[in-house]
Amino acid sequence: MDINKALEDLKKEPGFADNVGMVLVHNGIVRGWSRKDRSEVTAIEVTPDLEKIEEIRKEIEAYEGIFRAKAFALSGRMQPGDDVLFLIVAGDIRENVKAALADFLDRVKAEAVTKKEIFA
Secondary structure (H helix, E strand, O other), X not given: OOHHHHHHHHHOOOOHHHHOOXXXXXXXXOOOEOOOOOOEEEEEEEXXXXXXXXXXXXXXXXXXXXXXXXXXXXXXXXXXXXXXXXXXXXXXXXXXXXXXXXXXXXXXXXXXXXXXXXXX
């Protein structure tokens, strides 16, 4: 995914300039260590539930002050340093946008992505 292209396209949407004062982007990257015990991870296998992500995205986009929410989730086997999840939230003011991005990320990770770490 080209994040610059995604932002460029978002800015071209009708109503963007009238409704957006902030855009936040989450770029999830495969870590080289496990969150559980910091042991070395050589790869991960990720399976996103794209239907659930879309359901969550629609709910986030309905939050007060949110103009647009977008998600791009990759699947398969990935190595440390690889991009794995992009979330974009555009909205009116920082209080609304920050809260929406936090909810979006937490819900996608908890409800719509399964991950298996592969150790050395």
